[in-house]
Each structure stands twice: as structure tokens, then as C-alpha cells.
Amino acid sequence: MEGHGLAVALTFFTAAFIAGLLIFLTSVLGPKRLTPVKALPFECGMEPSGPARVAFPVKFYLLAVLFLVFDVEVVFFYPWAVLFDKLALFGLLEMMVFTAILAVGLLYAWKEGALEWR
Numbered sequence: 001m002e003g004h005g006l007a008v009a010l011t012f013f014t015a016a017f018i019a020g021l022l023i024f025l026t027s028v029l030g031p032k033r034l035t036p037v038k039a040l041p042f043e044c045g046m047e048p049s050g051p052a053r054v055a056f057p058v059k060f061y062l063l064a065v066l067f068l069v070f071d072v073e074v075v076f077f078y079p080w081a082v083l084f085d086k087l088a089l090f091g092l093l094e095m096m097v098f099t100a101i102l103a104v105g106l107l108y109a110w111k112e113g114a115l116e117w118r
Helices: 002-029 058-082 084-111
Strands: none
Touching: 058 084
8 A cells, every 4th residue: 555655645746846847847948028918818719899807697606517527427327337236225215315315406496497598
């Protein structure tokens, strides 16, 4: 186990070193001429057509959070499926409880209109 901790620490150190080195090299070697065109806000190469800060509807954020919750649910199904034979009936019941809790949340969100885009 001690070897694994050292390998993880070495990996993190190497990643941090490479990231820091690339940021340093970019700041030293990169071009520094600022033109009026480069100072404009970037919008797909087009002229800016309004303010940079636009208020999004709260429903957008709610829908994004719901997507993340149910995306995480799918991620939990993979290890359960791999260990299905070892977990037997207990694993099946636990996953049914987990799915039922999320189903109640989905029904509540649906009832409240969180999934409607109007």
C-alpha cells in the first residue's frame, strides 16, 4: 500500500510541475502585443452584440442540476452491475431503494414543472 501512495503523490507532483512549467513558458515566450481587436470580448469572431453578462432563467440552472443528479445515478449503476453476482439480493434491494429515492425526486421535479422549458 505504501508504494501506491508514493505513486499517487509522484503523479500529482508531476502534473503540477508540468502545469506550472507550461504556464511559466507561456508567460515568458508568448506574444505581449495588445491590439484594440484583441482587447474586444471574444464572441465567435463576431462583433459584440450586447453586454457580456446576461441573466439566465433559474429554470436553466435547475435543469442543469437535475441533469447532474441523474447523471450521477447512472454512474452508480456501473459498479453495481459489475458486482451484481457478489452483492446478490442485498445489492439488488439497496439499488432499488436508491432508485426509488431518485424516482420520488424526479416525480416531484416533474410535478413542480422543473422539466418544462417555458
